[in-house]
Amino acid sequence: MKWRCEHCGKPHERNDPPCDNCGHSEFEKAVVPLAPEAEDEEATKTYAWICTECGNDHPKHTPPCDRCGNPTLERRALSYDEDEIVEEMLEDSSGRTPSADVSYLEVIDAKLALLFLAVAALVAYLALGFLGVVQIPGISPAPPVPGNATAADGLALEDVESAYVEELNAQRESEGYANLTSDGDVVSAATYVNQQVVRAEYGDENLTIERSAVDDRLGDRCADGYTPATFSFDPERAGDTPDTERELARRLVATRTGTSSFEEESEGLVGVDVHAGPDGVLYVTQIVC
Template sequence: MEWRCEWCEKPHEENDPPCDNCGHGTFEKAVQQVNHEVVPGGTVWVCQDCGRSHQRNSPPCKRCGGANLELREGPPETDPLDEIGTRWLDVLEPKYVAGYAAVAVLLAVLLLSAVGVISLPTFGGPTGPPPVPDAPGSADSVGDLSLAGVEDAYVAELNERRTAEGAGALARNTTGDEAAAYYNKATVAAVAGDGAGPDREAFSRFALACEQPAVVSYRVAPERTGGSVSEFENESALAAALVDSYVERGNAFRAGDTVGVDVHVAPDDTVFVTYVVC
């Protein structure tokens, strides 16, 4: 019983793959008599895209990268592309040209980044603003006072003082509030021994309106405000005392257009204040 290659159908005397013509690894029993006539030149696999001959059916084509090879007997003595002087660039497909161009652009960008001409974002690192850490004490209310109301009154009082000094009023900014809350809560947690404090890289991930925001952070002890926070008549009274504490220390008003603020009361009644100006 004759054997032949399942792929190129070349006959073989024994079931002993791989095929010595195409390299295929499986033979089958021949069901028909196979023509043993040897055509001068043997068999070759010809690329259907550029005409290059190959000894085995092992795409892609070594010239143009085509995947469609056809078995033929008696290969031409000369390559038709050689006769017309075709170069490998002539059979290069547009999709490969686009790929080479993209790689060239990427290499150029990486080179410019390496020499410091441009900067690239850090890959794989944290993205987006950091979460506001938990901090001991109160972030919402103390007694009958709403700390959100204290923050509103603080901005109003601060703007009144700034206007009087010719510094200009600041518009309240939500992103600034979030950045101030992160900084303030992280500070409270660090003072209480529950954290490492605000992180510069994490703070930079807030999408603030300026590249170099001014961060003002301070704390006011009960003896400086004149008593317990819960004893203040209303939010405006506490806010005025907090602004007074800042101004009385001789601190200057920071230049900017927007402001975010956070007020937090620690368990010992110390008030932590942070505001961010852009």
């Protein structure tokens, strides 16, 4: 370490006073000044090697340029515009750049709002489906059945259905077959089939009868199989209008005379549904098993 004279400041290689310049007898250690510290901004700069032709940046000086093959790379300090970076991050898919004042929290809140709106719209749609305002398969209730399920020309269709079974049994008995017993589950299945037929006739032509819906209504009543039959009867075209439920039932049974579904000895249960269409045509569905 170098020494210097305390009086005149002349440097000396060794601590061997007196000073050969002024004769002073005291030396002190010389202090080597350090280089000034780099400015904070300079110290935090990031550098890259930039191609002078295409502007491609490289982390190291490794010519030629890996993009265009130019052999000249120039060392440059990289600078970042924080506002520009924020704008790029907030830029939406449509290319519209939001205001720089928009915060990340506001962006998240906007997305949550859109999510809530979508959920609300879905709930509203399902609610309309449950109410029958819009038709959603598997959710919406079935549309109303056109016509009348209870009466036709002043005749109670429920009484017509009961008389129908009695007339059917009278015909079977005369031919040596056992009587059929009306069953609630089989009646429910016949009603479903008949109403679907009427809906298709006066509304949706593409409406179908779901086998699973029939089976669900039958339960285990017809485990060995069942025989459905559907037909229509137009009193106006027939040229007469029966005055009583019994007369109408007799006419309906006669319409189906001779079909196998009336004569199977193994059949023991029956379900019948009669429905009047908007134009007065009667639709009948019977299921026996």
